[in-house]
Amino acid sequence: MPKVLIADDLSQAAVDIFTNRGIDTDIKVGLSKDELIAIADQYDGLAVRSACKPDADVIAAATNLKVIGRAGIGVDNIDIKAATAKGVVVMNTPFGNAVTTAEHAVAMMFAAARQIPAADQGTQAGKWPKKSFVGTELSYKTLGLIGCGNIGARVAERAKGLTMKVVAYDPFLTEERAIELGVEKVDLDTLLARADVITLHTPLTDQTRNILSREALAKAKKGLILVNCARGGLVDEAAVREMLDNGHLAAAAFDVFAEEPAKENILFGAPNFIATPHLGAATVEAQENVALQVAEQMSDYLLSGAVTNALNMPSVTADEAPRLKPFIELAEKLGAFAGQVSDHGFEEVVIEYEGEVAELNRKPVTAAALSGLLHASRGDVNMVSAPSILAESGVKLSETKTEESPVYDNLIRIKVKVPRTANSDETGWRSLAGTVSAGRPRIVEVKGMPLEGAFSSVMLYVNNIDKPGFIGALGAMLGEAGINIATFHLGRQDTGGEAIALIGIDGLPPHELTEKLDALPHVRYAKVLNF
Numbered sequence: 001m002p003k004v005l006i007a008d009d010l011s012q013a014a015v016d017i018f019t020n021r022g023i024d025t026d027i028k029v030g031l032s033k034d035e036l037i038a039i040a041d042q043y044d045g046l047a048v049r050s051a052c053k054p055d056a057d058v059i060a061a062a063t064n065l066k067v068i069g070r071a072g073i074g075v076d077n078i079d080i081k082a083a084t085a086k087g088v089v090v091m092n093t094p095f096g097n098a099v100t101t102a103e104h105a106v107a108m109m110f111a112a113a114r115q116i117p118a119a120d121q122g123t124q125a126g127k128w129p130k131k132s133f134v135g136t137e138l139s140y141k142t143l144g145l146i147g148c149g150n151i152g153a154r155v156a157e158r159a160k161g162l163t164m165k166v167v168a169y170d171p172f173l174t175e176e177r178a179i180e181l182g183v184e185k186v187d188l189d190t191l192l193a194r195a196d197v198i199t200l201h202t203p204l205t206d207q208t209r210n211i212l213s214r215e216a217l218a219k220a221k222k223g224l225i226l227v228n229c230a231r232g233g234l235v236d237e238a239a240v241r242e243m244l245d246n247g248h249l250a251a252a253a254f255d256v257f258a259e260e261p262a263k264e265n266i267l268f269g270a271p272n273f274i275a276t277p278h279l280g281a282a283t284v285e286a287q288e289n290v291a292l293q294v295a296e297q298m299s300d301y302l303l304s305g306a307v308t309n310a311l312n313m314p315s316v317t318a319d320e321a322p323r324l325k326p327f328i329e330l331a332e333k334l335g336a337f338a339g340q341v342s343d344h345g346f347e348e349v350v351i352e353y354e355g356e357v358a359e360l361n362r363k364p365v366t367a368a369a370l371s372g373l374l375h376a377s378r379g380d381v382n383m384v385s386a387p388s389i390l391a392e393s394g395v396k397l398s399e400t401k402t403e404e405s406p407v408y409d410n411l412i413r414i415k416v417k418v419p420r421t422a423n424s425d426e427t428g429w430r431s432l433a434g435t436v437s438a439g440r441p442r443i444v445e446v447k448g449m450p451l452e453g454a455f456s457s458v459m460l461y462v463n464n465i466d467k468p469g470f471i472g473a474l475g476a477m478l479g480e481a482g483i484n485i486a487t488f489h490l491g492r493q494d495t496g497g498e499a500i501a502l503i504g505i506d507g508l509p510p511h512e513l514t515e516k517l518d519a520l521p522h523v524r525y526a527k528v529l530n531f
């Protein structure tokens, strides 16, 4: 039974889902990094929010981990690169808390415009400070959105309802979407020059870090109200402090800080500064949503291989997962075959899809083929890590698809381009193809030669010149070595030409056998393959 560690405060809804789906959970909130590392290998899944930080060390220690689920949106607390390299899927819940966070941003905008927290404090202290708090009307003012995705768009809708004008800086916002939302797409400098209020809604990435730098903030209108409910690292906090002190900024309201939990911060105590402790997603509704969603997604993945909202793996719906399973198995086996016979590596990979499989969601199938392909040389690789490992290695990958499949209902062909080496004049493309028949993977072509057979867990692959008596000699040699033959598949180009034998055998043969085979005059190549 898979086991999940819930390492941050999640609604009970998550535990209920895991339990109903037959997954064990441990709830351990507030663990130190060392405490987490000490127990990490016990779990197949790790469910977090923003406080727990699964970095490369935690992921390395979590030797059984298959999935990290983020009950929320931002994943900057998770080392996705390390997770990908270890084959761990990282998934989030991209919509569950978007409305709640947009509402918090709007609340912060009003709180800052009318200095509500300070007015509240003064009033409750018995000062009746009516003259101290003259605010700013927001109607017809310009709101500048930095980032106009899920949350930004919801803030825009609300701001339009408040009769504000909305301009947005988001390089990925299309003109069509901007028109649909009724926002004006502008560049960052224009936004800085025109906005009366700026609110941030981008993820924290290398591109967005410090997007509101000192220089950028200096370009903003005097009297700007700044709201940050996205991530602390987006803004230069020291510059904001100075600008609140010198009046360049009228007010700032931050839910997020460069260092969290923010027990101390340069902004604390600044004039017209409002802080909340990362409460953007903290409503009952949002927490139910994200807990339910993350638990369902993680359970789906652990139990059926369905992938939703993953940041490092293509999606596979619960309906697709069983349909794709045999193709994933076939692709992985073909890849494994190609990888095991590419003794000197490969420079390029082409995957061809024909027939029924061409119409399916091919991304996970390709990922499986690459996982098989890289396994021989890289060992610890899976569908999550294989595509990025291949991309980093510089090997070119391309894919073709055709609905036509002349012989089989479906066919996957993997071609690898092998380099010329000192010992081998065999350069150019090697190709292997297989089909799924009655739900089982079958190999149907090796090096362009047709042959038909099932995969066995151990197979002897022999590439030889077609000569009378060769097959008999091969069988005798295996018999002498005490190797039982389970299946025997033959293919050849033409009489007396290049031929192949693919022999399913019970158990691993001794190394000397392949050496003996290799030494035979008609043998060009012999190898034991594992599937």
Ligand SMILES: NC(=O)C1=CN([C@@H]2O[C@H](COP(=O)(O)OP(=O)(O)OC[C@H]3O[C@@H](n4cnc5c(N)ncnc54)[C@H](O)[C@@H]3O)[C@@H](O)[C@H]2O)C=CC1
Residues within 6 Å of the ligand: 072, 073, 074, 075, 094, 097, 098, 101, 146, 147, 148, 149, 150, 151, 152, 169, 170, 171, 172, 173, 201, 202, 203, 204, 207, 208, 229, 230, 231, 255, 256, 278, 279, 280, 281, 282
């Ligand atoms: N305070 C809180 O509790 C919460 C904070 N968040 C934060 O809000 C962020 C945004 O969430 P969503 O809107 O759901 O994400 P999203 O992915 O839907 O939208 C982000 C937008 O930022 C844009 N963007 C990316 N790079 C940019 C750049 N260099 N300059 C300008 N725009 C850029 C993207 O094109 C996208 O449209 C999350 O990544 C998370 O960090 C999310 C939920 C709760």
Ligand SMILES: O=C(O)C(=O)COP(=O)(O)O
Residues within 6 Å of the ligand: 049, 050, 051, 071, 072, 073, 074, 075, 097, 278, 279, 280, 281, 282
């Ligand atoms: O979803 C997000 O990105 C958030 O920042 C919410 O964070 P939290 O789950 O409240 O720690």
